[in-house]
Amino acid sequence: MGLDARVMPAAPSGRLRLAPEEHRRLSRNRRLKREVLGWAFLAPMFLCFVIFLVLPVLGTVWWSLRSGGLAGDTKFVGLKNFIDLPDIVGASAAVTNTLVFALISVPLILVGALAIALLLARIERGGSIYRFLIYFPVLVPGVVAALIWLFMTNVDFGLFNGVVRGLGGKPVVWLGADHALTVLAILDVWRNVGYWALFFVAAIIGLPKELYQAAELDGASAFARLRYLTLPLMRRIIFFAVVVATIWGLQVFDTALVLTSGGPGTATTTVIYRVWLYMFGATNKIGVASAISLVLIVTILLLTLVQMRLLRGRRGGD
Amino acid sequence: MNQRIHRQISALSEAHHEARLSRRGFVMGLLQLGLSTAAVASIAAGFRPAYAAAKSLKGHVRFLVGPWSEGEVAHHKHIAEAFNVLHPDVTFDFRLYQWGTAAQEIGASVAGGGHDIYMTTESSYPDYQAGTRFADLTARINDPAFAAEKAKYLYWERTESYGPKLLGLPISWHVEDALFVNMDKVKEAGHDASFIDSWDGFVDCIAKMTKEGETYGLGIGIQLGGYGEWYQRLRSAGGSYLTPDLKKPNVNLPDVVKVTEQMADLFKRGIAPPLGTYGYDAAPAAFAAGKLAILSSDLAGTTVLPKKMPFDWKLLPYPPGPVSQVNFNDVTYYMVNAKSPDQDLMWEVISFWTNGANDAYWADNSGTYPARIDAPQNGYGTNAVPQLAEALPLFEKHAVGLENFPQWATVEGLAEAEIQNCYTGKSTPAEAVANVEKIVIHEVGL
């Protein structure tokens, strides 16, 4: 709708041609149109958000307050599922395993990814081939990755023990109680390092070149440039990576299921693995599984908040 | 009365009515079946108007079944073809669930009416007993007309012990803790099959068969997280998760600690490979390659072993424990969704699927034991490895099942993992057993 000069009323008083209420009406119309359009664009995303995020979380909350399972009858039990959580035998083992896993895998992934990214960013020719090779494990589904590693860690004919034997050592039971969690963490590094490496490469390439020239003139060594320029400039991106990699790490599951089934014993039973056990290994424990999930979600939220506090800088490159 | 004869008479009379069969053909058919049974059949038909001879079966049946072997769906299609000879108007659809997510897939499907007939395992049975999702088949199973058939199924006592309702017809029973024994190596060690008669003989034989860097005497714990392996030792020591009245835990007994120590000792002595050396899939291959003289596994291992092995081998049960010799097995059932509209049709289908011939066919091709006593006469053992049939009497003799409480499966999963912690030296057998008792208390909610 436009203002047509022909239908415009004569100026009633003063010098404005339109009465104040007319101005208000027209501007309201215009605003409304913009709002409706905005919501129309937002609606599909919002709907997805509700269906795939809000409803499942609400469902989890609902289930966490009930006993029973899909096939049987359920009943409301209040907070019992939460109150009983600490009494679960192996709860501390699951939490410890999860934390140890994250503590091994997350730093290795991020430091490794950063190192690879710094090298990749320098490669001028054939870079895309290296990038593909490094990204390749990311494209392998978790279950397939676990199967590949199942072969590599095989005691009798696996690649790892082939190397060990070649070096004159005794075969190692890679998936035994002592090493299984570490192997699982290294597998996670293998799977994720390429993802974060490419992520960092994109960030490094985007850093202003002049800053590095200036730093070079200022006498900053390669290490000093990394320490005083690259790392601070990538602070937010690294922080994002730390948060997301930690969240992923705390949710490790698919590889643990295929590679070790949480064992030997409870050596690789993680928190999510316990959720899975209750969810799918039993017919009537959805409530407990939901309660653990909620505790994990809240823990991750809190952890993220703490990390944000710790890493929040005054300033930094984006 | 015999449902099969009844069905055959129905089919004959149907064909006659539809003029596909001449009057003479009809009479001849009846004669072939035997006039006496025909007479009984016509009387029986009077009891059950729903089975009026003229009624033709029609409809669509949706199965949700477990992947016992690669040919699971093909085996069902084979049985369905036989069924369609009698009832051409019934169509079928077969879907597989995954073992790892079986309980939830079945639970969600039965709640939503997704399928009509389900293959379920005994470990969930106590839980289903408490619910109302599956059709109550008690009246049909206990129908006097079905009595002769019912007598041919195994383990009714166990099934009836879970509660007042009968929810399914058994298809198979599966030994979870069988020993696959390389008899050549047993002989080399100076033993014979009687080495399993005592724990000491068992350990002596295992120790003698162990050759460092070459062969381990006994591969156990190949199912990380385990299933039924330690449970069998628990029962052999007179223990169980709960007392028979289901009111108290019955785990932390001196004999149970003792058998657990015996198991842990196998690892300490290095005559069992450290846990994690061989997984569930790699272990049968290791046995076939002679790296394991004995493999402790469920019967499904027989389906992946080569038909021709380079050595003589047997399936044997575990040695007796301080209290008794036991084998742990569990039963598989067909159950019917209570929401399925045509319950009569479903009953017809599951009783056909579990008749002697079909049960024999399915179990024989799935590497497990049929739940029908008449299966051997109906061809069981022609496809499976001969060791299975040979060991059947041994396993049958000391068979025990699970206990009747809905959390049994959860407890079993957590308990076996907890016990494995003492095999890896992370806890002592006494601590592990005490922890299992705690698991029982917490999961059952005592």
Place this chain on the structure above:
Amino acid sequence: MTPTDTYSGPAIELIEVAKHYGKVTVLDRVDLTVAPGEFIALLGPSGCGKSTLLKLIAGLDELSHGEIHIAGRLANYLKPAERDVAMVFQNYALYPHMTVRENMGFPLKMSGIARDIVTAKVDEAASLLQLDAQLDRFPDELSGGQRQRVALGRAIVREPYVFLMDEPLSNLDALLRVEMRAELVRLHKRVGRTTIYVTHDQVEAMTMANRIVLMKGGVVQQVGTPAEIYATPANTFVATFVGSPPMNLFKGRIEQARFRGAFDTAVPARVMPGDVTLGIRPEHVEIVEAGEKEALAATIDLVERVGPDAYLRLTTQGRATVTARVDGASRAKEGERVALRLPPARLCFFDAAGNRMIVDKEG
């Protein structure tokens, strides 16, 4: 601080410095000697190689041929930090995550100087640049001029032997640019260090530099003081690049001490006969009474008034276009017929290749 303290030779010597990227020659055998304390402007249009030359001196790029000597040392194989040069970048290249103090102190910190000395030097530079109040701010909290000063400060605190500046004022608005220009000159006088200053702005070069190196297509066109460059351009490119409006150029022939082309006018007797390009700056074109000796009739096509001056675009009878600079108060009108005169003493002559011909002045 460095061995340069006792050195007294040329500050910088460039010998046959060349740079190629593949088959493309960006710099072609540049020779230049810079005296200590000199302020040299590298001037030229974009793509002339001036920034490349600066980067070669800084050590940010490797040269393909030639030698660079800084304070008598061969610098080719020295790292940027070892050359004792400081550079100010066009976009300042301030570290966005560091405060002004940290930015300015960074080079000192990198050379391992004690913290209190760093603080003192930064404070000194800050007061010199009037940045005292901004020391704890971050670059994105500063105005363009302040950022510029921080960039200068970061260079100054190092007390380098040579300052390199890459179009440092081009991101500032016009007014600030004039201000900063003066400030840079003042600073140079005060600090007294050799400075090489890259710019495409002839006014900056003319007002600030002791000497100008005028470049085009990777080749040095002329090296000289601003006055020399202006008065005696080495070729037609220099003649038109420096000066605004540019020098008038006319093609023609010299015959019997007269220029014959679009118009005919007297030239000094010593100019060699032959094909030439004749040049004259607009401010030397005289508007005279018609009929005066050597007067050329012309029509005013356009009058551009720029305050104190006015530029007249004239067309002679022979269809030559001449620009003349006259007093801003002139009453000249478009379409008016006037006469103009090209004083022979003010004329420049370029040969067929466009190079300046040496002509002794009359008298």
